[in-house]
Amino acid sequence: MANIIEVRNLKKYFGKGDKLVKAVDGISLEIRENEIFGFLGPNGAGKTTSLRMIIGLLRPDVGKITIMGQDPHKNGKELKRALGIIPQSLTFYDDLTVEENLWFLAKIYDIPKNEARERIDFLIARVGLTEKRKHLVRTLSGGLQRRLNLILGLIHDPTIILCDEPTPGLDPQSRVAVWEVLKDLPNQGKTVILTTHFMEEADRLSDRVAIIDQGKILVLDTPKKLKASIGEGDLVEFSLNRRDNLDDLAKALKTFNGIEDAYVSSGLIIIRALDVVSRLTRILNFIETQGWEVENMSIRSTSLEDVFINLTGRALRN
Amino acid sequence: MSLKQILGVAQRMGLQLFRSKWTIPYLILYPLFFIGLYWIGFSTSPVGESQTFLVGVINQDLGLSDEIKSLFHNETIMGNSSFTLYHSSDVLDKGFGIEFIDILANLTYSNITNAPHIFEVTQFEEESDATDKLFKRDLDILIVLSPNFSNTTLSILNRYWHNTFRFYLHEMIQLDFPTFPDLPTNINDSIRIIGDESYFNFKMAKSVLSIVIHEYQDLTTTFKGPGGSISIRMNKDYEVSIPKYSLFELSIPGLIAFGIIVQPSLISMFFCMEFRSNNTTFDRIRLAPSSGGVYIIGSILVQIPIMIGQTIILFLTSLMLGFNPQGDILIGFLIALTIFPFCLFLVFISTAFLSNEDVVGNVLGFGAPFIAFMSGAFIEIPKVILIPGIFPTSSGYPRDFLLWDFLPLTHTANALRQVLLYDFDFHLVLFDIFMSLFLSIIFLIFSLIIFSYLRFKRRG
Numbered sequence: 079m080a081n082i083i084e085v086r087n088l089k090k091y092f093g094k095g096d097k098l099v100k101a102v103d104g105i106s107l108e109i110r111e112n113e114i115f116g117f118l119g120p121n122g123a124g125k126t127t128s129l130r131m132i133i134g135l136l137r138p139d140v141g142k143i144t145i146m147g148q149d150p151h152k153n154g155k156e157l158k159r160a161l162g163i164i165p166q167s168l169t170f171y172d173d174l175t176v177e178e179n180l181w182f183l184a185k186i187y188d189i190p191k192n193e194a195r196e197r198i199d200f201l202i203a204r205v206g207l208t209e210k211r212k213h214l215v216r217t218l219s220g221g222l223q224r225r226l227n228l229i230l231g232l233i234h235d236p237t238i239i240l241c242d243e244p245t246p247g248l249d250p251q252s253r254v255a256v257w258e259v260l261k262d263l264p265n266q267g268k269t270v271i272l273t274t275h276f277m278e279e280a281d282r283l284s285d286r287v288a289i290i291d292q293g294k295i296l297v298l299d300t301p302k303k304l305k306a307s308i309g310e311g312d313l314v315e316f317s318l319n320r321r322d323n324l325d326d327l328a329k330a331l332k333t334f335n336g337i338e339d340a341y342v343s344s345g346l347i348i349i350r351a352l353d354v355v356s357r358l359t360r361i362l363n364f365i366e367t368q369g370w371e372v373e374n375m376s377i378r379s380t381s382l383e384d385v386f387i388n389l390t391g392r393a394l395r396n
Numbered sequence: 397m398s399l400k401q402i403l404g405v406a407q408r409m410g411l412q413l414f415r416s417k418w419t420i421p422y423l424i425l426y427p428l429f430f431i432g433l434y435w436i437g438f439s440t441s442p443v444g445e446s447q448t449f450l451v452g453v454i455n456q457d458l459g460l461s462d463e464i465k466s467l468f469h470n471e472t473i474m475g476n477s478s479f480t481l482y483h484s485s486d487v488l489d490k491g492f493g494i495e496f497i498d499i500l501a502n503l504t505y506s507n508i509t510n511a512p513h514i515f516e517v518t519q520f521e522e523e524s525d526a527t528d529k530l531f532k533r534d535l536d537i538l539i540v541l542s543p544n545f546s547n548t549t550l551s552i553l554n555r556y557w558h559n560t561f562r563f564y565l566h567e568m569i570q571l572d573f574p575t576f577p578d579l580p581t582n583i584n585d586s587i588r589i590i591g592d593e594s595y596f597n598f599k600m601a602k603s604v605l606s607i608v609i610h611e612y613q614d615l616t617t618t619f620k621g622p623g624g625s626i627s628i629r630m631n632k633d634y635e636v637s638i639p640k641y642s643l644f645e646l647s648i649p650g651l652i653a654f655g656i657i658v659q660p661s662l663i664s665m666f667f668c669m670e671f672r673s674n675n676t677t678f679d680r681i682r683l684a685p686s687s688g689g690v691y692i693i694g695s696i697l698v699q700i701p702i703m704i705g706q707t708i709i710l711f712l713t714s715l716m717l718g719f720n721p722q723g724d725i726l727i728g729f730l731i732a733l734t735i736f737p738f739c740l741f742l743v744f745i746s747t748a749f750l751s752n753e754d755v756v757g758n759v760l761g762f763g764a765p766f767i768a769f770m771s772g773a774f775i776e777i778p779k780v781i782l783i784p785g786i787f788p789t790s791s792g793y794p795r796d797f798l799l800w801d802f803l804p805l806t807h808t809a810n811a812l813r814q815v816l817l818y819d820f821d822f823h824l825v826l827f828d829i830f831m832s833l834f835l836s837i838i839f840l841i842f843s844l845i846i847f848s849y850l851r852f853k854r855r856g
């Protein structure tokens with residue numbers, strides 16, 4: 079697939095002297111046609127700043143961005159038509175109805191009336207807002223508002239969709255509805271750039287993921303390869319009755335035969351091991367002999383969070 | 397930039413305004429309340445009935461000719477009467493001019509107890525001295541009595557005597573003095589009135605004076621010797637058509653002007669919500685293939701009908717509460733529209749700098765009355781002359797450029813007042829209309845530049 083977006087050595091600093099914040103510090107990447115490209119990182123990592131520079135809402139201090147061969151800061155009309163934004167914040171007029179919001183943007187994008195009508199009907203149906211189309215947006219639930227926020231960015235049928243944290247605070251039903259729409263976009267010939275700090279979201283949706291922290295890209299690959307990069311095996315998380323000296327406990331567990339890794343994250347002991355179930359009894363016994371009691375335990379596959387922890391020593395949610 | 401985009405912005409803002417809980421209070425109830433409050437407070441307070449006008453007089457009257465003097469001294473002609481029975485003794489010696497001036501100086505408003513004089517008369521020798529005072533507005537009006545004023549006045553007596561007593565004054569004079577010329581017949585030809593047509597004190601003084609002159613003709617006509625009507629009766633009751641207003645009515649033009657510049661506060665409050673730092677809805681518009689012009693024109697489109705609607709409400713409310721305009725209400729309405737660009741200026745300049753609707757509401761909420769006050773919409777404010785006599789007027793007397801002339805509302809309020817209260821002709825308020833429009837547009841252009849820079853260009 080050809081590159082649709084190319085970013086070279088992108089930098090954006092805020093403040094001066096001691097208060098200098100390197101929001102984005104030398105990012106370079108290529109985004110391919112018809113892929114979902116994920117930016118994964120904690121809050122303040124530089125995801126949204128990068129995105130705002132890529133779409134032309136923020137001027138970079140240094141660096142070069144080309145989208146479909148054009149500079150987004152030149153305000154090319156064709157390029158603007160090709161870009162769709164689904165911002166993190168809710169960007170609609172809550173004193174208009176669902177339909178009025180969509181009609182407003184259709185007019186701003188100069189979409190012919192019949193085409194706009196078809197597009198509005200399609201999108202409203204796609205996210206299950208048909209019954210609410212005549213309702214004022216302020217009367218909708220947060221989940222339904224988020225769905226409207228999504229389709230507002232798609233009203234002009236853009237080629238590239240920039241999606242900034244699309245599902246914070248959503249109920250599971252709305253989250254799945256949003257994911258379904260996003261997941262389907264590459265099938266319609268669209269390219270999606272997704273920023274998120276939800277590892278599950280990035281994992282499920284992204285074809286490739288760039289993990290970003292403190293303004294720098296730490297790794298960039300497919301979720302599968304990223305997860306594989308930290309080793310094989312499943313993970314078991316232990317929540318213990320006390321949180322003191324957990325690092326010592328993790329070090330001790332790490333020496334166990336067959337345990338690939340053991341570390342502390344967010345107050346939990348996390349152990350990665352091949353065939354982890356068969357080793358559980360021995361692990362539990364050891365923990366209890368060391369003076370702890372296991373309050374809770376869960377087994378899961380390796381996630382992108384583990385990749386992040388592996389890279390930074392911190393949990394993504396921290 | 398396409399029409400569809402512009403209409404899209406206008407339609408969207410229109411819908412939002414229509415649904416806003418503040419629309420009805422601000423656009424309808426507020427002007428009703430404000431004018432209503434004035435009506436309650438001041439509708440029974442009469443003012444403006446007893447204004448004293450500053451009149452300058454140059455008396456060039458050469459008096460009566462010797463032939464006529466000798467005729468009136470002839471006791472045979474005068475019979476049992478004497479000229480001085482009906483006129484001041486000076487008239488025969490000094491002419492009718494001094495009598496006319498004396499009458500002017502002693503005229504009072506007959507319908508008001510202890511009323512002040514209608515005219516405060518100052519006599520001048522040189523016309524240049526008088527016009528200098530006129531220029532500085534130390535005089536409202538200047539009257540020049542021409543050298544043949546007395547002869548003209550006499551001609552009226554002649555006509556009357558001829559008709560009533562077969563007293564052929566002119567023939568009698570010509571009997572003894574065959575070369576004596578015909579007497580002029582129109583007193584107006586011998587009184588020259590000078591002043592600034594665009595100054596409403598002049599206009600008022602002139603209208604009162606025209607009645608006085610008319611009365612003076614009648615009076616002199618009634619002087620006809622024995623058995624005739626009595627001497628100087630200029631103090632008699634007669635109607636002088638000075639418009640009588642309550643304080644409420646006098647305030648209406650200013651209130652209308654003020655009411656119009658109040659409404660930008662609602663639009664601005666509403667408008668600035670778009671530019672809140674945490675509001676990214678506007679980012680969608682910025683990313684769309686439209687320009688700042690679309691947004692600006694669209695927003696203007698939605699503001700114009702609101703402004704027109706509110707102006708209509710202001711006029712209708714005033715009329716319903718008893719305001720009786722002397723001039724053409726339609727012209728008044730058109731004059732009121734000239735302040736619209738200034739209203740747009742207030743919207744754009746406030747939202748260029750402020751992104752908090754409460755702050756905007758407060759700034760314009762206090763700012764609009766302040767501007768109206770400084771524009772003289774509520775009370776007359778002291779003149780601060782910046783450049784004397786710079787603006788030409790239709791009267792030929794140039795007008796000063798005052799400090800408050802920088803405010804377009806000053807001109808709108810002036811023009812509204814002159815048309816609605818004093819029935820000035822349209823051409824007499826053209827200067828104010830022009831200045832109101834001109835300054836408003838200058839302000840608007842300035843605000844658009846600032847707004848475009850701060851809200852569009854600086855944000856990329």
